[in-house]
Amino acid sequence: xxxxxxxxxxxxxxxxxxxxxxxxxxxxxxxxxxxxxxxxxxxxxxxxxxxxxxxxxxxxxxxxxxxxxxxxxxxxxxxxxxxxxxxxxxxxxxxxxxxxxxxxxxxx
Amino acid sequence: xxxxxxxxxxxxxxxxxxxxxxxxxxxxxxxxxxxxxxxxxxxxxxxxxxxxxxxxxxxxxxxxxxxxxxxxxxxxxxxxxxxxxxxxxxxxxxxxxxxxxxxxxxxxxxxxx
Numbered sequence: 001x002x003x004x005x006x007x008x009x010x011x012x013x014x015x016x017x018x019x020x021x022x023x024x025x026x027x028x029x030x031x032x033x034x035x036x037x038x039x040x041x042x043x044x045x046x047x048x049x050x051x052x053x054x055x056x057x058x059x060x061x062x063x064x065x066x067x068x069x070x071x072x073x074x075x076x077x078x079x080x081x082x083x084x085x086x087x088x089x090x091x092x093x094x095x096x097x098x099x100x101x102x103x104x105x106x107x108x
Numbered sequence: 109x110x111x112x113x114x115x116x117x118x119x120x121x122x123x124x125x126x127x128x129x130x131x132x133x134x135x136x137x138x139x140x141x142x143x144x145x146x147x148x149x150x151x152x153x154x155x156x157x158x159x160x161x162x163x164x165x166x167x168x169x170x171x172x173x174x175x176x177x178x179x180x181x182x183x184x185x186x187x188x189x190x191x192x193x194x195x196x197x198x199x200x201x202x203x204x205x206x207x208x209x210x211x212x213x214x215x216x217x218x219x220x221x
Contacts, residue, residue, distance in 0.1 A: 046209045
């Protein structure tokens with residue numbers, strides 16, 4: 001079983017739409033979780049950490065379900081600039097493990 | 109100031125050559141990493157160093173040798189390059205092992221011909 005799994009997409013949404021991504025992780029001992037954003041031909045950049053109680057940063061909301069071992073990212077009022085690949089990350093035994101990413105394409 | 113910088117940004121070389129990629133971070137982090145992102149965009153850990161000590165060495169051919177002269181630098185040397193080594197290599201750093209977010213360099217795009 002892959003350690004961190006994501007739907008690769010692409011998710012095609014119009015501007016202003018709400019879109020949600022889910023991610024599952026296999027290591028029940030994982031303690032830290034993050035969402036990263038990666039633009040084409042660029043490095044991954046931290047979007048937000050994911051806390052047990054759920055957290056929000058502007059249009060972005062992240063949630064963690066430890067019982068089911070999944071993490072979600074909700075993007076409200078999508079902008080063209082949100083088009084990117086979103087990487088789900090879970091802490092492993094001695095490093096962070098990345099999912100393969102979900103591609104989001106926001107169209108006018 | 110760039111937090112994690114790696115050079116070169118692009119590297120084109122022939123099979124069989126030896127090349128190095130350099131990485132430096134000015135964040136004061138204790139841990140540095142090398143990740144490989146292949147054509148399928150999968151980002152996979154290769155090595156991790158904590159205070160100059162190797163703590164992760166994934167299943168990577170021994171043609172790849174990391175070197176950490178101090179905790180702010182982690183270089184990657186690759187011997188006898190093969191076509192399959194073509195990928196983007198990212199250096200990263202974090203404050204702690206495992207639970208802290210990573211800060212990535214802007215990547216080195218290696219093309220082996």
